[in-house]
Amino acid sequence: MRHPKVLTSVLTAALGLGLAASLGTAPAAAVGTGTLTRNYAGSAEEAKANQAFFDAVVKSVAKKRAAVPGATAVTVVYSTANAPSFRTQIARSAQIWNSSVANVRLVEGSNPDFAYYEGNDSRGSYASTDGHGSGYIFLDYRQNQQYNSTRVTAHETGHVLGLPDHYSGPCSELMSGGGPGTSCQNAQPNAQERSRVDQLWRYGLASAFKG
Ligand SMILES: [Zn+2]
DSSP, X not given: OOOHHHHHHHHHHHHHTTOGGGGGGHHHHHHOSOOEEEETTXXXXXXXXXXXXXXHHHHHHHHHHHHSTTOOSOEEEEEEEEOGGGHHHHHHHHHHHHTTOSSOEEEEOSSOSEEEEEEOOTXXXXXXXXXXXXXXXXXXXXXXXXXXXXXXXXXXXHHHTTOOOOTTSOTTSGGGTTTTOTXXXXXXXXXXXXXXXXXXXXXXXXXXXXX
């Protein structure tokens, strides 16, 4: 929702200059100067940035809740306006998470708490912040062809809900991401991941209010 035009113009400029090699880094640079959190396939490890991303989502939600004192359910609103190719996977991953956890709910809508983007990035898919405290998820075309696309999307959405990566985990674990390889088709979080998210949204949101 923030910089679709900027992103397009950077891509066009890169192509025009024949900078195919640097094209991979253009989308994230265009979206913002925030730090990369974690790559689906496991090449980047920045726990701090990952936490900053989650904090941004929680604070956005907390702010809205403070404005509507009567609200009880914790709802996290997302936008798919900049990821039209992945609407099916995003809807499926929201459905997966909504049926897996009780303390937080993902809903598509306006005035989003975070947004999905799509494009080409050599680093693959990741969750990040834009340098202004807003979180976004980037979905890389090539990686979503190599790996199960719903698993990639559900994994990245797991970061929205506060889960860290655990690449050494088995395919039955969603946050093991690309660790188990391209043959892994599981897009469901396991029991531990479900209970961790419920814990985070019970206590994480309360602490966000205090801050
Ligand atoms: Zn990840």
